[in-house]
Amino acid sequence: MHNHKINNHQINNQMRKPIVEMKDVTKIYEGKVMHRALKQLDFDVEEGEFVAIMGPSGSGKTTLLNLLMATDIPTYGKIVIGGVEPETLGQNEIALFRRRQIGFVFQEINLLQMLTVEENLVLPLTLDGLPVREMKSRVQDMAQKLNLEDILERRPDELSGGQAQRTAIGRALIHQPNIVLADEPTGNLDSKSAKDVLELLENINTHERTTIIMVTHDPIAASYCDRVLFIKDGEFFNEIYKDERRQTFFQRILNVLSLLGGNVHDFSSVRLP
Ligand SMILES: Nc1ncnc2c1ncn2[C@@H]1O[C@H](COP(=O)(O)OP(=O)(O)OP(=O)(O)O)[C@@H](O)[C@H]1O
Numbered sequence: 001m002h003n004h005k006i007n008n009h010q011i012n013n014q015m016r017k018p019i020v021e022m023k024d025v026t027k028i029y030e031g032k033v034m035h036r037a038l039k040q041l042d043f044d045v046e047e048g049e050f051v052a053i054m055g056p057s058g059s060g061k062t063t064l065l066n067l068l069m070a071t072d073i074p075t076y077g078k079i080v081i082g083g084v085e086p087e088t089l090g091q092n093e094i095a096l097f098r099r100r101q102i103g104f105v106f107q108e109i110n111l112l113q114m115l116t117v118e119e120n121l122v123l124p125l126t127l128d129g130l131p132v133r134e135m136k137s138r139v140q141d142m143a144q145k146l147n148l149e150d151i152l153e154r155r156p157d158e159l160s161g162g163q164a165q166r167t168a169i170g171r172a173l174i175h176q177p178n179i180v181l182a183d184e185p186t187g188n189l190d191s192k193s194a195k196d197v198l199e200l201l202e203n204i205n206t207h208e209r210t211t212i213i214m215v216t217h218d219p220i221a222a223s224y225c226d227r228v229l230f231i232k233d234g235e236f237f238n239e240i241y242k243d244e245r246r247q248t249f250f251q252r253i254l255n256v257l258s259l260l261g262g263n264v265h266d267f268s269s270v271r272l273p
Contacts, residue, residue: 018044018080019179019211020068025077027063027234037063038234040077047178048209050202052222054253055231056260061215064231068181068213069102070094082178099127103172103180103210107187109164111156117167118143118152124175142170146200162193169200173210180204182214186221198224219257223250230256 027038037060045051055061066072067079070086078085082101089097111120118139125135143149146166156164165185172180182201186194202224204210214225222228223246230237238256242249 017047019047019049019082020045020213021078021080022067023078023080025067025074025079027060027067027072028075036234038067038074041231041234041236042077043229043236043239045211045213048205048211049227050205050212050225051214052225052228053213053215053231054217054219054222054228054257054260055237059231060234061231062183063234065181065183065213065215068179069104070098099124099175101178103175103177105165105169105172105180105182105185107184109156109161109168109188111164111167111171113156116153116155117148117159117163120156120167121148121152121170121174124171128175138174142174145204146170160193161189162196165189165193165197166200169197169204173204173208178211180210180212182212182216184216184218185214186216186218194218194221219250219253222253223247228253228256230260232260 021044022041025038025041026036029035029037041060041064053061053064063072067074068081070081070089073087079087081097084097084101086094086097111117112123115123121139121142122135125138130138139152143152146169148163148166148170151159151163156167159167165188169185180201185201186197189197198221201212201214205212212225214221216222223242225242227239227241229239237260240249240252240256
């Protein structure tokens with residue numbers, strides 16, 4: 001009988017559990033002028049990771065998010081999310097896959113103005129036809145986690161920017177997705193509300209082990225993540241991991257951004273953390 005010796009590398013490999021696999025992904029927009037927006041992008045995101053994607057304007061971040069949301073498909077290469085290749089799913093399966101697996105948080109907060117905070121929160125669950133008791137308990141739970149308990153009866157026009165974004169995050173999380181995709185979630189917020197939202201995402205990531213992928217121009221926002229992946233002209237540029245205090249990670253992010261170049265206005269929201 002063979003005695004299989006397992007080395008550290010193998011153990012690490014066995015423990016790794018990618019929830020997102022981008023395999024040599026290229027995206028070409030065909031138009032009057034053909035444009036290669038992503039070029040052989042190849043990376044994994046592990047289950048429970050909090051990853052920031054940064055890059056100058058036009059580097060392909062939105063394109064990448066669209067592929068992860070399965071609203072678009074790669075021209076070449078393969079994307080696997082939670083073991084599923086969305087490209088192979090039919091229309092109905094895709095809708096279901098998105099609703100079950102993924103939560104979205106955008107810079108533009110699209111709450112339904114006619115509904116209260118509570119009704120906005122519960123909306124994704126009504127689509128799944130959950131029993132009312134279960135819906136109520138999930139809303140209570142979410143309201144407590146997000147500190148929304150006192151404003152459940154308010155409508156979106158009666159909320160601060162931070163409260164509105166917290167509600168939007170609650171709505172993105174209430175169906176307990178495996179992955180949250182966030183596009184500049186703090187882009188429209190003042191620094192105090194931005195900090196609240198980032199701490200909230202950090203908390204959800206730490207305590208619920210929800211995987212979060214966040215596109216951001218803001219190095220402070222990125223410093224809340226475990227890893228920052230930098231892209232330039234649609235190509236992988238660099239990645240750095242947080243293995244120290246957030247302040248030091250923030251400095252390292254700034255260093256990579258200065259190497260990355262691009263327009264200074266792309267990263268204009270630099271404030272002291
Ligand atoms: N539908 C499209 N057709 C043709 N070209 C496109 C299309 N969408 C995006 N592009 C081009 O692809 C490149 C990447 O665009 P993308 O929107 O992904 O960049 P981005 O990093 O999100 O930029 P920003 O930070 O300004 O939002 C850009 O050069 C853009 O002009």
